[in-house]
Amino acid sequence: MHNDYLSELFSDADIPMFMLDTSGVITHWNAAIAKLLDVDSSDFTGIPIDTALHSIKNISIREPINVSTLLRLELSELNLLHKGESARPEKLKITCHAGPDEQHILCIGHHITQQEEFSQPQKNLQKQYQEFIKTTSAPVFVIDEQGTIIEWNAAMEDATGHKESSAQTKNLIDHFTRGNETIRLRKILDQAAQGIFMPFFDLVLLTKSGKNVRLKANVYPRYNLQSESTDIVCISQQQAVQKSESLKAIQTDKLATLGEMATSVAHELNQPLNVIRMAAGNTLKRMDKLPMEANYLRDKLKRISEQTERAATIINHMRMFGRNADEAPAPIQPKLAIHGALGLIGEQLRLAEINVLVETIDTPLWVKGHQIQLEQVLINLLTNARDAINSNTTGEKRILIKLDATDDHARITLEDNGGGIDTIAIDRLFEPFFTTKEMGLGTGLGLSVSYGIIQEMGGSIDATNVNKSACFTILLPLLLIT
Template structure:
């Protein structure tokens, strides 16, 4: 009698085992997705662990069947007989884990009970919220009546002053006996830089720049009952200053005691700025006349020094030390004559060289000029210059003067500290086709209220005899002449938006393609000669 073939049985066993593995993983994946949809649902979590245990059991069984069939196919029956007990043991452990998970079914019941308790709590909370809403509704009806009565009383009083208060273009405000501002018009808020949507809670000390002016204001009202044409300084919300002319009247109670004041303040800032600009213009005119008068007197001895230096250079070999010293005298004399020419620009227009300039070379020259004085003050120079750097078109003498002025200003800001760091950097901004140079110090910085004045002629924070107040004014004019911008940061914003102590000046200049056509530089230009090392050059700010 012939036996039946085993191939169909083996094929079915292998296919079923493989399908068992696939469907087990699909069930586990589906259970996992359910837990992700509702992570706080205990039942879905419980179902996931049950599925995980059953999947482990199914995979263990399926892998055992596959291994058995493969060993039979390849004639390794003895091997299977050796490992079969272990496979059965794994199956038993997996079955035990399934049973253990199922034992915790009561945890699911407890979870449902917890959910029911939470639902009951939420229901009670809803009832309490409904009761609270009813109470608020009743309170709101009573409050509306009170507000209506109060509003009517206030309207009668407000109509007396409405037109003057709201239509005035000057600041109008009222104070009480505690120096608090109880009301202020829209023009006043605008003058102080506050929003119109709500009246800020301000004290007189909040708007007066000086405490002494507050005392004068209060004392004068108490003594005379009024103030007429008092000039003072007000402080805006952003910290800036406006100049005002104050007229005020004291308010009294039935016992003739001062209970406050009413005040009108007229903004004089624009008028004061115009007067300052007028004074500045007169100073500029005086400088122009002075420069025109002394230019000949200064240039004459400089010309003699330059001529004698050039004559003496013919008597020495180019490699000699004396010749090199005379060369330094020649260079510095030419630079001095250039400085005089810059000063003459305050009285008349003059031309300037237009050549291709590399800002890295300008910075290196400026450092060479000032490094001796910087070293004496223990100031460390750190350079971070991009290389290669596109050239710009400009006057190298003037640009060198700009960098030297900025370095000397940074030196002045740090010399009292006995140490410091001077950071010089250049980079190319391809998005704007601009070359950017930055000069940053670690000094005491610039106060906000003088930032807007630092480029004004004759404005200086240095002691008398230390500066003329022309350095940054000349610097600003030179950068504008080159089609660039000069920006200032103090304190400096770091890469992580943190504030760094010190001041940063940023020069933004167009690359050569965007400036005027280049022409040849005069033969006596400093650019074609060697760099002076250790030579002094004082900034003019």
């Protein structure tokens, strides 16, 4: 929980609450949850949720905890049995909600058999929640199951230009969406009304001036003490803010990649420098033998010039790769991005004795984006393939890159013979900070950043296992260039 507006809500809440990060580790634990579970107020921060609950003697877990399922919000609650001093065991329930920062899960605990004990804390939490909606800098609104707006905070006023007084009692879908967005949002809200959490989807609303405002939204139902859905809450973030954070992640990943490639690039630069040194040295020796032959001198100077250009090309490519992509997306050729990526990491692959095969079609393919960012995606995939091959392959080491086209997409596939991807990990590959590598060998950002780049280009990226080989497929919408 890194957002200030949630920190205050959490620390002041009388209702039992704790937070999990994306790895299932408890990041925050308040005194009320300790009281509910009848344990001392010792802090469980930093302990995995399953370890923490299994360590409490008076608590039995009614079904196994599947942390990965819980984190994907496929399981919305944990049911526990409290074996305290009471005459009969008490049922406890912990409900889980997606955090608005996309990095945490909020867990709230309460009795089922003795809910009346928590009526006042529930009221206090409701009051704090309403205060949070009013004061947070995140755009937040609340609607009923028919889509009628109940609450509309100041940040929503800033984002849309619609004042709360004019927005309240209006139907969100009828008055703030149009076209395909109306149909799409109606489906999302119908699912939320059925108790299905809808995290991290794109929400497009009409502003007062008639323009579109894009938000990244989390929608989930809110319940009363009888576990009845009362309304739907939407906590969102403007795309411009999210875009800024995405660009920071992209730049962080690029700089990490540059650092990893330093040895390879140094080797690449040494080759033209050695040629220049030898050409200059031979020329100096020849100068002692007069007269100097013009053709000999011309040949050596031409070689020096060519190698200088080669070194400059390597340096300029590194400089371009490392800078921010501030310009607007433009038509680019995936084929050039493939060659550019191999120009930066190819020496590493050669030193690792990995044979890289490239198969491309002759027809030029055009897509919209940033070539440097597409190179970054390919370098991330090539780096992961290299690491997998080095760890798991004893015979021939091979990477195959193909570029072809479907009816309306350019398709890039990258396949390696590094043993494939663990079936447990394959569904989480593109999550931020998730890595299958040993501690210190991976940031867990590469594939997450790659996913964001491809999505920003309007495309898709997915991973599969093919004959014990990992295969990544990138699809990018084709542009018609005349």
